[in-house]
């Protein structure tokens with residue numbers, strides 16, 4: 001397959017480009033910025049938040065599949081209105097351009113933040129572990145922009161029917177090979193610091209995923225997208241929590257009111273479950289901080 005990866009220069013993008021190359025795909029990446037870390041795919045520049053540039057970029061490559069990762073990826077890293085505008089425009093313009101160009105398969109990155117954890121007004125999960133059926137309630141523009149991106153995917157699934165298969169992946173906190181080796185993670189701390197001080201990972205319920213595992217699931221969705229409902233959503237998280245103590249103990253400490261719901265999260269159990277990936281594709285993550293941290 002010829003695959004266009006948007007945001008291919010980013011933290012997750014580099015791993016996805018490498019993962020797809022490893023599966024034998026021809027991979028081209030488009031991003032506003034050049035890849036900081038070298039990857040084997042071809043790269044070119046475009047601002048995909050501009051509809052004409054998105055159309056030009058997809059048309060220039062003529063891919064069989066598109067993996068859409070480009071986004072303002074960190075909550076509050078830019079003014080709220082800008083995050084909402086850019087991320088929703090990106091999702092819409094890339095999917096629209098893909099349909100217009102006859103692309104067969106599209107995977108769009110969303111985020112677990114759509115469920116609303118950490119809301120200053122107070123938030124408790126409806127149940128634990130959280131899966132794709134859990135209610136959504138974003139409380140910042142980033143989470144809202146990802147929820148809109150998910151709706152964009154469903155809109156294009158409805159519009160395209162069998163002409164284009166579209167899926168959503170909600171990667172948990174992405175950790176790549178450099179971060180396992182000690183580089184700062186997305187929010188600035190190293191993995192080891194997040195493990196040593198549970199308050200750092202508590203806000204996101206100790207979720208994480210190895211970037212290569214997320215890339216594996218995306219690769220699977222490209223090759224077996226026909227086997228899953230069009231417009232479906234998939235969590236992509238590690239099987240365990242990014243914590244040294246059980247979440248049954250940690251979650252109530254940082255999220256008052258969760259003691260009862262969290263009581264089943266004993267041992268290394270995570271707060272999120274890849275229910276759809278497991279049920280529909282038989283996918284499970286292969287890596288854990290226990291095996292990867294150097």
Ligand SMILES: NC(=O)c1ccc[n+]([C@@H]2O[C@H](COP(=O)([O-])OP(=O)(O)OC[C@H]3O[C@@H](n4cnc5c(N)ncnc54)[C@H](O)[C@@H]3O)[C@@H](O)[C@H]2O)c1
Pocket residue numbers: 006007008009010011012013030031032033046047048049050068069070071072073074086090109110111112170171172173174175186
């Ligand atoms: N990193 C995480 O922990 C995490 C967790 C959940 C979801 N996600 C989602 O996964 C995707 C990838 O995240 P990441 O961590 O690799 O982010 P990142 O910031 O490292 O990469 C995003 C890339 O998108 C590019 N981009 C932004 N605006 C663009 C535009 N207008 N046109 C073209 N390119 C543009 C950036 O230059 C950047 O290289 C994002 O959609 C993010 O929201 C990431």
